[in-house]
Amino acid sequence: MFGDLFEEDGDGFSSSTSGTGVKGRECEPPPPRGKIRFCGIKNQGGTCYLNSLIQTLLFTPEFREELFCLGPDELGCLADKDKPEAKVRVIPLELQRLFSHLLLVDEQTASTKDLTDSFGWTNNEEMGQQDVQELNRILFSALESSLVGTTGSSLIHRLYHGMLVNQITCKECGNISERQEDFLDLTVSVRGVSGLEEALWNMFVEEEMFEGNNLYRCSRCEQLVRAAKSAKLRKLPPFLTISLLRFNFDFAKCERYKETGSYVFPLTFDLKPFCEQNNWPDSEYSYELFSVIIHKGGCYGGHYHVYIKDIDQIGHWEAPVSLLNENSVDAEDPLSVLTGILAQEESKCVLVDQLGQKLMNKTGTPWSKKYKKQYGTISKFLQNHPEVFMLVSNGTRVALKAAVPATTDPSPTEPVSSASANNSTENTEPETAGDTEATDGCHWFDLNDSTVTAVTVKDIEKQFQGKESAYMLFYRKTAMKRPPEAIGNPAYRVPPHLVEMVQEENARLQQRRAEFDASSNSIEVRLHLAPHYHWQNGALHALSPNEDSIITVTFDRRRTVGDLRLAIYQMQDLWEGDMALTLAKNVPAGLHLYDTLTGEHMSFILLHFLWRNLKVKSFKCLLFNGTFNLSGFLRLKRMFLYLGASWHLRRVDWCEEIGEPLTDENASLKEAKVIHGDTLVLVEGRLPPKVLFQKLKLGNGAEVCVERLMKEEDLGLKDLLLRVQMGVPGEKAYYPSEEFLWDARRDSTSRGLYAALASQYGLTPDSLLLAKHLPDKHTWMPISNWVRRERKGEYSIFLDSTGLTLSLFCFVCICMKNLLIDNNKDFNTLEDEIGQQRLTMEEANHNTRCIFSLAFIVALQGYKI
Numbered sequence: 001m002f003g004d005l006f007e008e009d010g011d012g013f014s015s016s017t018s019g020t021g022v023k024g025r026e027c028e029p030p031p032p033r034g035k036i037r038f039c040g041i042k043n044q045g046g047t048c049y050l051n052s053l054i055q056t057l058l059f060t061p062e063f064r065e066e067l068f069c070l071g072p073d074e075l076g077c078l079a080d081k082d083k084p085e086a087k088v089r090v091i092p093l094e095l096q097r098l099f100s101h102l103l104l105v106d107e108q109t110a111s112t113k114d115l116t117d118s119f120g121w122t123n124n125e126e127m128g129q130q131d132v133q134e135l136n137r138i139l140f141s142a143l144e145s146s147l148v149g150t151t152g153s154s155l156i157h158r159l160y161h162g163m164l165v166n167q168i169t170c171k172e173c174g175n176i177s178e179r180q181e182d183f184l185d186l187t188v189s190v191r192g193v194s195g196l197e198e199a200l201w202n203m204f205v206e207e208e209m210f211e212g213n214n215l216y217r218c219s220r221c222e223q224l225v226r227a228a229k230s231a232k233l234r235k236l237p238p239f240l241t242i243s244l245l246r247f248n249f250d251f252a253k254c255e256r257y258k259e260t261g262s263y264v265f266p267l268t269f270d271l272k273p274f275c276e277q278n279n280w281p282d283s284e285y286s287y288e289l290f291s292v293i294i295h296k297g298g299c300y301g302g303h304y305h306v307y308i309k310d311i312d313q314i315g316h317w318e319a320p321v322s323l324l325n326e327n328s329v330d331a332e333d334p335l336s337v338l339t340g341i342l343a344q345e346e347s348k349c350v351l352v353d354q355l356g357q358k359l360m361n362k363t364g365t366p367w368s369k370k371y372k373k374q375y376g377t378i379s380k381f382l383q384n385h386p387e388v389f390m391l392v393s394n395g396t397r398v399a400l401k402a403a404v405p406a407t408t409d410p411s412p413t414e415p416v417s418s419a420s421a422n423n424s425t426e427n428t429e430p431e432t433a434g435d436t437e438a439t440d441g442c443h444w445f446d447l448n449d450s451t452v453t454a455v456t457v458k459d460i461e462k463q464f465q466g467k468e469s470a471y472m473l474f475y476r477k478t479a480m481k482r483p484p485e486a487i488g489n490p491a492y493r494v495p496p497h498l499v500e501m502v503q504e505e506n507a508r509l510q511q512r513r514a515e516f517d518a519s520s521n522s523i524e525v526r527l528h529l530a531p532h533y534h535w536q537n538g539a540l541h542a543l544s545p546n547e548d549s550i551i552t553v554t555f556d557r558r559r560t561v562g563d564l565r566l567a568i569y570q571m572q573d574l575w576e577g578d579m580a581l582t583l584a585k586n587v588p589a590g591l592h593l594y595d596t597l598t599g600e601h602m603s604f605i606l607l608h609f610l611w612r613n614l615k616v617k618s619f620k621c622l623l624f625n626g627t628f629n630l631s632g633f634l635r636l637k638r639m640f641l642y643l644g645a646s647w648h649l650r651r652v653d654w655c656e657e658i659g660e661p662l663t664d665e666n667a668s669l670k671e672a673k674v675i676h677g678d679t680l681v682l683v684e685g686r687l688p689p690k691v692l693f694q695k696l697k698l699g700n701g702a703e704v705c706v707e708r709l710m711k712e713e714d715l716g717l718k719d720l721l722l723r724v725q726m727g728v729p730g731e732k733a734y735y736p737s738e739e740f741l742w743d744a745r746r747d748s749t750s751r752g753l754y755a756a757l758a759s760q761y762g763l764t765p766d767s768l769l770l771a772k773h774l775p776d777k778h779t780w781m782p783i784s785n786w787v788r789r790e791r792k793g794e795y796s797i798f799l800d801s802t803g804l805t806l807s808l809f810c811f812v813c814i815c816m817k818n819l820l821i822d823n824n825k826d827f828n829t830l831e832d833e834i835g836q837q838r839l840t841m842e843e844a845n846h847n848t849r850c851i852f853s854l855a856f857i858v859a860l861q862g863y864k865i
Contacts, residue, residue: 029512032106038315039102040109040450044126048449050112052306053132053139055447056291056474058099059308060239061482065493066155067096072497074150089146090118100498103314103490106506109450132293132304133185133243133472140184160184163235165276168210170218171226177219180234185241191248195264196473204231204274232276238480240271240287242473247299256299262465265289265473267457283479291474294463304471305448307455307463312482314490317443317454334371334381337363339388342400349392349399352379441487521558527551527568528584528591539590652679719743723813724757729822732829734815750783757816769817771827778835780815780827 033039041051057063075093080086094115101110116126119142140156147153167178188199208229210216216227246259272278272285290309296302310317341358342350350358356378360366367378375381382389382398390399446455463470486492491499528550533540551571555564565581582593651674653659658681662672674680720742725734742756754765771780815827828836 027516029509029516030107030109032509032513033108034452035316035318036445036452036454038445038447038452039105039107040447040452041102042109042111043449044112044116045124046129047112047116047126048304049130049132049135050116051449052293052304052447053135054098054112054115055102055306055308056293057095058102059291059311060159060474060476061312061486062238062480063155063159064099066152066159067092067099068493068495068498070096070147070150070152071495074152089150091115091142091146092152094118095143096495096498097501100494100502101505103494104499104502104506106509129301132295133187136185136241136243136472156184159239160237160241161235162186162233162237162240164204164231165234166229166231168216168227168229170216170221171228173218173220173225175218175220184237185243187243187245190245190259190261190263194262195266196242197264197266197269200271200274204233206230233271233274234276236271236275236284236477238477240475242475244471244473246295246469246471258299258467260466260469263469264464265470267460268478284477286478287475288478289460289473290476291472292460292463292470293472293474294468295471296468298467305446307444307446307460309442309444311442311476312489312492313441313443313487315443315445317445320454320456334367334375335385335388338382339400342389342398349397352382352391352396352398355398518556521556522554523557525553525555525564527553533591536590539587539592540584541590650681652681725813725815726761727815727817727822727824727827729818730824732826732833734829737813740814753783753814761816763818763820767818767820769819769825771815773813773815773827778828778832778839780832782827783814 041054043051070092074089075096076086076088078088078090078093080088098110098112098115101107119125140160144153144156147155162183163180164183165178165180167176169176188196188203190199193199193202210227210229215224217223218225218227242265244263247256248259249256266289268286268288270282270285271287272282275285290311292307294305294307296305337359338355341355341362342348356367359378363370371378371381376384379395382391388401390401391397392399444455444457444460446453446459494502528540532543534543535541553564553567553571555567561581568581584591584593586592649662651659651662662674662680664672669675722740722742723737724740725737727734740757740760742753744752746752747755750770751765754768754770757763757770758765758768770783772783773780817825817827819825
């Protein structure tokens with residue numbers, strides 16, 4: 001996997017990959033670190049396994065600091081690569097540079113290109129994915145070979161070396177035959193076991209018996225005897241690496257496969273039962289998990305990322321959004337789900353009828369389908385748990401009792417297993433998953449190539465099984481404590497020459513960001529000076545074509561209009577009086593003025609937005625021809641955005657007469673039949689919306705009244721325009737009518753109308769009395785302010801007493817009386833009384849004519865008889 005360990009490499013401190021520079025967005029400097037303060041690693045194509053292992057080694061503080069202790073006098077310097085007598089140890093040097101970059105350089109991602117070059121990867125090896133367990137062994141072997149002859153030659157041995165012993169005990173004479181093995185990592189089986197502790201028990205506690213046809217030849221007895229084979233851990237390393245055998249071979253199908261079943265591993269565990277010696281201090285047997293390399297995919301390919309515990313607390317951990325929104329309850333346990341719902345309520349009390357709906361919103365399944373068969377109705381379930389729930393308001397509401405145990409995450413000092421997760425609520429105080437994360441001040445993070453996110457202990461439990469599951473486990477002795485000065489200090493024990501190199505790199509990055517920021521925010525403002533222009537044919541034109549009337553100024557768009565005005569004052573020494581800045585734009589007719597800049601504190605970022613949305617104000621009609629380059633507009637919608645909402649376009653026909661308007665904004669120029677050379681007229685005013693007479697139920701001969709409005713109105717389907725008249729107190733007359741726009745979307749009943757009018761005139765609804773005028777009958781229909789309820793069986797039906805939304809239309813006259821100053825509830829006026837008398841006389845005359853006609857018909861019938 002690795003080539004020449006001392007391959008020549010270029011000097012400098014750069015994280016950029018090889019390749020030529022590219023202008024444009026490629027010149028944008030890398031962004032600084034985010035809130036988490038960690039640096040990710042770029043994936044070169046298939047190096048996710050390398051990135052995960054590098055991050056694990058970085059967050060092994062003891063390994064990192066031992067590597068930093070090796071100075072240039074032992075490792076050499078990359079600047080001496082051309083000297084034949086110099087020996088440059090490339091791999092540890094590149095690891096030092098990469099570690100210092102990941103710790104201190106203000107950049108979101110770093111590159112491993114220089115490190116992989118030191119491996120001797122010259123044939124696109126970075127594009128092919130390798131096994132991270134194999135890489136771990138090869139990298140340690142390469143480091144040991146590279147550090148021979150230095151004080152760090154025993155680095156790997158001191159931190160990772162362990163020893164186990166295989167023993168065969170003769171059952172006849174008691175003779176023990178043993179064979180000692182060294183290891184840098186333990187490989188444990190996954191198939192057929194439930195977790196790590198069971199696998200270690202099978203390896204180091206259970207004995208394999210030699211008996212029957214499988215006897216053992218004892219060297220002391222010199223014959224075949226019964227014997228027992230076992231293994232024990234003789235020496236425990238400070239850091240224990242465990243590789244899980246996720247990949248197996250199916251001999252029946254002759255193919256490889258990945259073990260995706262559940263495999264539980266603890267956060268902390270005791271190795272004393274598996275060791276040969278049991279008289280060491282207890283702290284020597286205790287280990288805690290600090291890194292989990294995860295493999296996602298199958299046996300023929302996938303992706304690696306790593307969960308890491310921040311031992312030195314140099315990162316900034318924030319609770320994930322999922323943890324803030326939901327306290328990770330077990331969806332299969334209705335008690336946990338209902339407790340979580342009630343705990344999230346501000347009032348801590350919920351209607352029992354609404355609890356089922358809230359449960360379905362949370363779990364996606366109603367109570368009747370998920371829990372009813374096993375637990376009964378939700379009311380019965382609440383009654384069966386009086387120690388948790390308290391029914392109030394005659395059983396219509398439910399609340400949590402004061403001391404209710406809440407579901408918590410397993411403690412970092414206990415195994416993360418299903419059994420411990422279920423029993424963790426016993427004898428514990430209520431706490432959230434975020435609280436359990438910070439019991440020792442160290443938090444977990446997911447380092448996935450360039451992306452770094454915060455995770456919880458609960459997320460580690462999700463890696464027990466599935467296609468995305470744990471592949472390598474890294475433990476450290478709990479007795480290894482970090483010094484106080486290392487907590488929160490990423491520069492701890494970093495060599496001065498690397499710190500200086502990092503500072504120079506940060507200075508270069510800061511300068512690049514400042515230059516890029518200035519260049520990306522610099523705009524050219526073209527100043528047209530008023531004394532050099534005159535008004536002609538509705539537009540501004542330069543007095544002299546040869547005179548330079550335009551001054552170009554480079555300006556920072558983040559600055560304000562006041563700063564621009566001050567800069568112009570300083571440029572124009574001879575300018576007298578005040579200065580008005582107005583947005584201008586060149587059109588074929590000339591220079592047109594738009595909005596005047598009045599806000600001194602308006603930034604040019606907002607000004608750029610206004611410039612893109614200019615609205616014509618200084619002319620009413622302008623002719624455009626082919627020189628306007630209509631073909632540049634792909635769709636008419638862009639043209640309408642350019643013109644503004646208060647203008648529309650009309651086409652000029654071959655007779656030079658203004659023709660039909662262009663109304664379809666989504667039509668292309670080809671669909672609108674606009675070609676080069678066409679003349680369009682820009683007309684002020686908005687086009688009325690299309691109205692179908694069939695929809696308005698207008699037939700032949702119908703009369704339509706057109707009224708000029710004082711202002712533009714945009715009435716919706718539920719908006720009613722009413723004419724309201726207030727009664728004159730003590731008189732049968734009304735004040736002149738006023739227009740009132742009633743939004744019936746909120747409440748379309750008579751009560752809503754009363755409330756709207758009361759709010760308009762500053763009265764209470766009870767002090768008003770409304771009536772609708774029926775001009776044909778010269779009468780008034782009262783509009784009552786109450787709702788009638790009819791009861792049918794078990795159901796209540798609410799009816800609006802007037803059917804208001806069906807009986808009121810726009811321009812209906814509504815008369816209103818203020819009962820506080822007018823006790824007369826009669827709405828009739830003198831005109832109404834005269835009209836009623838006239839209708840009565842007409843009805844009497846009509847009845848007389850009908851009686852006379854009937855008598856005449858009867859007389860004729862009698863004559864015939």
